[in-house]
Amino acid sequence: MRILLTGGAGYVGSACFRHFRRQGIEAFVLDDLSEGHAGAVEADRLDVADIRDTDAVAAILRRRGIDHVVHLAALISVPDSITDPAGYWSVNTAGSMSLLEAMRAEGVGRIVFSSTAAVYAHGFDRPIREDDPIAPATPYGASKLAVEHLLEGYATGYGMAATALRYFNAAGADLDGRHGEAHRRESHAIPLVVEAALGNRAGFDVYGGEWDTPDGSCIRDFVSVIDLADAHLRALKRARPGVMARYNLGSGTGTSVREILAAAEAVTGRPVPSQVKPARPGDPARLIADTTRARTELGWTPRHSDAQSLLSAAIAWHGSYGLDHYLGTRIAAE
Ligand SMILES: NC(=O)c1ccc[n+]([C@@H]2O[C@H](COP(=O)([O-])OP(=O)(O)OC[C@H]3O[C@@H](n4cnc5c(N)ncnc54)[C@H](O)[C@@H]3O)[C@@H](O)[C@H]2O)c1
Numbered sequence: 512m513r514i515l516l517t518g519g520a521g522y523v524g525s526a527c528f529r530h531f532r533r534q535g536i537e538a539f540v541l542d543d544l545s546e547g548h549a550g551a552v553e554a555d556r557l558d559v560a561d562i563r564d565t566d567a568v569a570a571i572l573r574r575r576g577i578d579h580v581v582h583l584a585a586l587i588s589v590p591d592s593i594t595d596p597a598g599y600w601s602v603n604t605a606g607s608m609s610l611l612e613a614m615r616a617e618g619v620g621r622i623v624f625s626s627t628a629a630v631y632a633h634g635f636d637r638p639i640r641e642d643d644p645i646a647p648a649t650p651y652g653a654s655k656l657a658v659e660h661l662l663e664g665y666a667t668g669y670g671m672a673a674t675a676l677r678y679f680n681a682a683g684a685d686l687d688g689r690h691g692e693a694h695r696r697e698s699h700a701i702p703l704v705v706e707a708a709l710g711n712r713a714g715f716d717v718y719g720g721e722w723d724t725p726d727g728s729c730i731r732d733f734v735s736v737i738d739l740a741d742a743h744l745r746a747l748k749r750a751r752p753g754v755m756a757r758y759n760l761g762s763g764t765g766t767s768v769r770e771i772l773a774a775a776e777a778v779t780g781r782p783v784p785s786q787v788k789p790a791r792p793g794d795p796a797r798l799i800a801d802t803t804r805a806r807t808e809l810g811w812t813p814r815h816s817d818a819q820s821l822l823s824a825a826i827a828w829h830g831s832y833g834l835d836h837y838l839g840t841r842i843a844a845e
Pocket residue numbers: 517518519520521522523524541542543544545546547548560561562563582583584585586587602606625626627628677678679680681682694
């Protein structure tokens with residue numbers, strides 16, 4: 512197996528890359544480094560390119576002798592997708608089509624795609640299954656759903672083996688604490704609360720305090736990047752030509768934002784200043800994965816995705832390394 516990870520210098524992608532390498536797999540990274548970090552992967556396995564450059568992608572597939580692709584490259588900010596929909600359709604959807612065409616040209620027939628829980632309709636008060644109603648509320652979710660439709664077509668029409676992994680909320684860090692989440696403009700709850708706990712931010716913003724949930728904050732399903740990496744490898748091994756598969760990846764347990772705040776305080780032993788801000792457009796009250804399909808078909812069990820483990824890993828990473836480790840600068844306190 513020779514795997515190319517697009518977006519492999521990013522948070523989830525570099526965790527997958529390191530996991531694959533530890534298993535002795537020949538893995539390579541294609542990333543434009545718009546958000547990812549060269550320091551997160553091995554230098555001689557990184558090609559800097561834009562997925563929208565079909566010829567460049569085809570040349571990399573050929574030169575590296577690739578037979579499987581894990582496609583993570585994307586723009587990932589839900590709020591930004593509302594103010595810049597064209598940018599999201601261009602990178603996430605047209606970029607994916609460009610990649611698929613490069614794969615078709617080079618005879619590469621296996622792909623695992625990073626999809627998202629943002630494709631689902633809102634309003635579930637129970638864990639969401641893969642066959643539940645789809646109705647993305649934002650251009651981000653719509654741009655990802657469109658790729659699922661592309662994959663369905665490429666599986667049926669060209670015999671591609673395609674899998675969409677719908678992550679819920681990726682979180683945590685490598686177990687040795689030397690790699691982790693380092694977005695330049697961070698929008699995810701766990702790194703933000705950890706930076707506030709470490710005194711690198713003035714406080715932590717809770718978006719929406721009056722959701723219809725037990726403590727009024729919204730509920731999410733956090734899943735470790737280590738568990739995600741394991742699921743990708745299982746999905747690659749199970750993929751079948753001409754078949755498009757979809758799996759939810761989450762811990763299967765909902766955790767409220769206030770519970771994350773309390774867990775950060777418990778792990779660090781420090782109070783974290785927080786304030787309630789208006790809810791953000793496109794945010795649902797609760798998002799919890801039903802992971803029955805991934806557990807039964809992929810034999811996947813998340814082992815590092817409880818709140819305590821995720822917070823401990825994130826604190827080890829942000830406390831000793833963090834974005835500085837990749838950029839050599841401090842995160843500005845907000
Ligand atoms: N982080 C989450 O909680 C989460 C949840 C659901 C789905 N996802 C999906 O998982 C994937 C990875 O997310 P992440 O959190 O690691 O984000 P990330 O921003 O850390 O990684 C994305 C990578 O894609 C690269 N990239 C962006 N545009 C590119 C282009 N045109 N050509 C080549 N490379 C490009 C970036 O430089 C970056 O390294 C994304 O597809 C995202 O939509 C993430």
